[in-house]
Amino acid sequence: MIVRKTDRIIDEHYQKTGRALLLTGARQVGKTFSVRRLAERKGWQLVEMNFLLQPETIDIVRGAKDIQDLLLRISAYAKRPLEKGKTLLFFDEVEEYPDVITWVKAIVENGSYPLILSGSLLGVELKNIRSVPVGYMDELQMYPCDFEEFIQAVGVQKNIIDHLRESWDKEEKVDDYIHQKMMSLINLYLLVGGMPAVVQTYLDTNDMQRVIEVQKSILSQYKMDIARYDTNEKLYINDIFDLIPPELNAKNKRFILKNLNEHFKFSRHENSFTWLKDADMALPTFNANEPRVPLLLSRCSNLFKLFQNDVGLLASQYADGIQLRILQGETAINFGAIYENLVAQELHAHGWSLYYFSSKTQGEIDFLLEQDAQVIPLEVKSGKNYTRHVALDNLLRNKDYNISKAIVLCNDNIKVVNKVIYAPIYMLMFIQRQPQAASLVYSPDLTGLL
Numbered sequence: 001m002i003v004r005k006t007d008r009i010i011d012e013h014y015q016k017t018g019r020a021l022l023l024t025g026a027r028q029v030g031k032t033f034s035v036r037r038l039a040e041r042k043g044w045q046l047v048e049m050n051f052l053l054q055p056e057t058i059d060i061v062r063g064a065k066d067i068q069d070l071l072l073r074i075s076a077y078a079k080r081p082l083e084k085g086k087t088l089l090f091f092d093e094v095e096e097y098p099d100v101i102t103w104v105k106a107i108v109e110n111g112s113y114p115l116i117l118s119g120s121l122l123g124v125e126l127k128n129i130r131s132v133p134v135g136y137m138d139e140l141q142m143y144p145c146d147f148e149e150f151i152q153a154v155g156v157q158k159n160i161i162d163h164l165r166e167s168w169d170k171e172e173k174v175d176d177y178i179h180q181k182m183m184s185l186i187n188l189y190l191l192v193g194g195m196p197a198v199v200q201t202y203l204d205t206n207d208m209q210r211v212i213e214v215q216k217s218i219l220s221q222y223k224m225d226i227a228r229y230d231t232n233e234k235l236y237i238n239d240i241f242d243l244i245p246p247e248l249n250a251k252n253k254r255f256i257l258k259n260l261n262e263h264f265k266f267s268r269h270e271n272s273f274t275w276l277k278d279a280d281m282a283l284p285t286f287n288a289n290e291p292r293v294p295l296l297l298s299r300c301s302n303l304f305k306l307f308q309n310d311v312g313l314l315a316s317q318y319a320d321g322i323q324l325r326i327l328q329g330e331t332a333i334n335f336g337a338i339y340e341n342l343v344a345q346e347l348h349a350h351g352w353s354l355y356y357f358s359s360k361t362q363g364e365i366d367f368l369l370e371q372d373a374q375v376i377p378l379e380v381k382s383g384k385n386y387t388r389h390v391a392l393d394n395l396l397r398n399k400d401y402n403i404s405k406a407i408v409l410c411n412d413n414i415k416v417v418n419k420v421i422y423a424p425i426y427m428l429m430f431i432q433r434q435p436q437a438a439s440l441v442y443s444p445d446l447t448g449l450l
Contacts, residue, residue, distance in 0.1 A: 002153045002196055002203075004030060006142055010038055013138060020104045020115040020133075022094075025142035026280035026309050027120040027225065028218045030196035034142070035090050035116050044088040044114070047078045051100070052093035061097065067106040071113075084112040094119035095229075104133040121229055121279050141280075143349040144194030144310045147342075148429040151185055153199055168430040171421060173413050182426045183411060187326050190338050193312015194345070208327075215316035222281055229279075236272040244282060244306050245317045248337035273306070283307040283344050285354035291368055291375045291401050295355045305356060307344040314341050335382035340366060343380050343409065343428060351433045362398075363391025371434060377406040378431075386410035386422065396420075407431070 013021055023031040032048075039046035049057040060077055064070035074089065075082050089107065091100050094117045107115050117137075145153065148161065160178060167174045174182070191211070192202045198214045201207075226237050276282040287303035288295045308314040315326070315338060326335075344354055347367065357365040357377070367378040377396075379389050392406055396419055409425045416422070 002030075002145060002149065002199055004034055004142075004145070004149060004196075006140060007034055007037065007041075009140060010034060011041070013140070014038075014042075014114055017138070018108060018111060018114075019135075020108055020117065020137040022101075022122070022137050022139045023116060023118040023142055024122045024139060024280075025120070026144075027221055028195050028197055029142045029144050029280075031118040031120075031142050032092055033196060035088075035092075035118065038116075039088050042088070044086055045080070045083055046088050046090060047074060047082070048090045048092060049074070049077065050092040051096035055096070058097045061091075061100050061103065064103075067103075067110050070103060070106070071110070082113060087113050089113050089115045091115075091117045092119070095121040101133065101137075105136045108133070108136045121225060144312075144345065145196060145199055146194060146346055146349045146429060147186070147189055147426065150189050150192070150194060150199060151182075153203060154185070154188075156185070164427070165430055167414060168423065168427050171414060171416050173415070174424065176413070179413050179424060183424065186342075186426050190311055190335075190342060191315050191326055193310040193315070195310055195312060198312055211312075212316050215313055219313060219316070225279065225281075233272045233275065237275055240272055240306070241276060241281065244308055245314060245337075247306065248314070248341060276306075281309055283309060283348050283354060285344055285356050285367070287358050288355045288368055289359075291357050291365070291377065291395060291403065293370055293373050293375055295353070295368055295370050295375065299355065303358070305340075305344075307341045309345065311338060311342045311345055314338065336380075339380050339382045339409075339425065342425070343367060343378070346428045347431065350431065357391075357395070359391075362394040365391055365395065369431070375401070375403060377403060379406070379408045380425075381408055381410045386412065387417070389420075392420070 010021065013019075023034070025031055035048075036046065038044075049060070051058050057077065060073045061070065064073055071082060094100055096119075101117065104115065104117070107113065151161070152158075163178065164174060164182070166172075191208065192198055193215070195215070195218060198211055198218070201214045202211050205211075222241070223238065226234050226241065273282075273284065277284055283306070285305045285307060287300045289298040289300055292298065308317075326338075343366070347369075348354060352369060355368040355370075357368050365377045366380045369376040369378055377392055379392055381389070386408055389408060392408070395401055396403055396406060404419065406420050408420055408422045409428060410422055411425065412422060414421070414423045414427065
């Protein structure tokens with residue numbers, strides 16, 4: 001069974017607040033499934049209105065004169081009375097009728113029915129909403145299943161995950177048997193990825209061919225979204241999306257604009273990249289000119305790598321047969337692009353902003369993390385020579401950067417050498433952003449000024 005971390009967050013939301021909840025995220029990341037499961041856990045009656053699959057429901061909402069009329073119409077649609085405190089209203093595929101958000105305030109103030117809204121392109125569509133109900137609705141972004149959710153779904157027990165977390169925290173070696181098993185699960189995750197429908201297909205069948213079929217279907221849905229929602233830029237958006245796998249497989253993995261068109265200018269088609277980002281179909285990772293906090297100030301907006309939102313979708317776009325070769329652990333395969341996509345996806349799900357560092361004089365670092373006013377370089381090494389990292393050594397030697405530690409994710413067991421933590425790639429699941437201090441209250445000393 002797939003257990004999502006967001007299920008706990010959604011439960012806590014309705015324990016603490018009566019506000020509506022807006023679930024955002026790419027298509028097929030499990031938003032609708034989570035809402036249905038919430039209704040089951042709570043014992044609530046679910047009234048689900050899908051504005052894409054049931055376009056007639058748009059007219060139900062659009063024609064309402066006031067909140068009582070709206071609730072009456074919804075009750076007629078559901079063919080049963082709405083029960084106060086026990087009926088969950090769920091508006092799905094909100095991007096088809098974004099103006100439904102203008103009803104959120106009235107429904108919340110009515111106070112009788114919990115409300116959830118969801119959509120797959122809300123990062124794009126919400127920019128055009130006339131009135132967002134601030135104070136009446138919270139937003140929760142959902143992602144594909146991360147690696148920890150995946151291994152729990154395939155049956156790894158909590159005590160094993162606790163052992164791994166303790167090894168990470170104490171920087172101690174993982175039991176060799178467990179280490180080998182976890183590395184095999186990493187290879188499996190590279191192919192299955194985290195899309196819940198794909199993960200469930202694997203759990204039900206263990207058939208990689210069926211897995212690939214579901215992944216191809218999701219990619220087809222993405223292409224249809226591109227064709228439907230941006231008529232002016234759809235050709236460029238489609239070309240950019242198709243170029244992600246080969247560009248990641250290139251030597252420096254940086255997105256080369258001229259590979260789209262010899263005369264392509266980023267400034268003219270920046271909206272195409274923004275559309276893919278806002279639709280959660282792609283993860284741009286921007287170059288930071290210097291590894292100093294805040295990284296945002298040194299971000300170079302036209303130098304970036306572009307990753308898929310799910311590593312399994314990426315693997316399904318490569319040549320047929322790569323799945324079996326990866327599962328068999330063939331060393332001839334270039335894991336670099338797939339490993340880096342895995343890292344980008346996991347860091348994004350953990351709330352990190354994505355940056356890398358590149359300098360002609362010092363070299364390139366795969367990722368830069370910003371935590372507690374410090375920059376932590378992170379390198380991803382899929383080969384045997386993982387202790388060779390010239391660019392990382394250059395950064396650590398540079399006293400101006402004052403870098404206290406670095407992380408190298410590799411295939412070997414955990415060890416620490418000077419400032420560098422070498423950790424197996426599966427330890428990525430424990431690289432979490434630390435929450436800010438609970439209180440930021442500050443009172444200046446005004447002695448002599450009062």
